[in-house]
Amino acid sequence: MPAPRPTPPAGRKPRRRLAPSEKYEIYVAVLTGQATQREAAERFGVDRSTVVHVCRVAKQGALDALAASVPGRPGVSGEQAELAAAREEIERLRATVTEQAVTLHLHQGKSRWD
Missing domain, CATH: 1.20.5 (Single alpha-helices involved in coiled-coils or other helix-helix interfaces)
Known part of the structure; x- marks a missing residue:
């Protein structure tokens, strides 16, 4: 039986694991201007710093993939x-x-x- 999760400190949201598709959805929403970082955080039930981190990682991943891409x-x-x-x-x-x-x-x- 798994150990019970500790309750978060007062005023903090419990941690939530995002699926890769949700992270991508957050990134696209923020990138296209469909949602602000705050709105995306509220919609997915995460902290705004999580949205910032997701966007930073997605951008770096895209840049790395493009740098490795050579035509042909x-x-x-x-x-x-x-x-x-x-x-x-x-x-x-x-x-x-x-x-x-x-x-x-x-x-x-x-x-x-x-």
């Missing part, structure tokens, strides 16, 4: 792009080290172990 290519997140670039750099460095080792071996010749 499937979307790649910034993290995936950095990982691919790092792997290319590792392969380039590996090839360089191998080439230098071969050059050194040919230049110095094979030496004895004793």
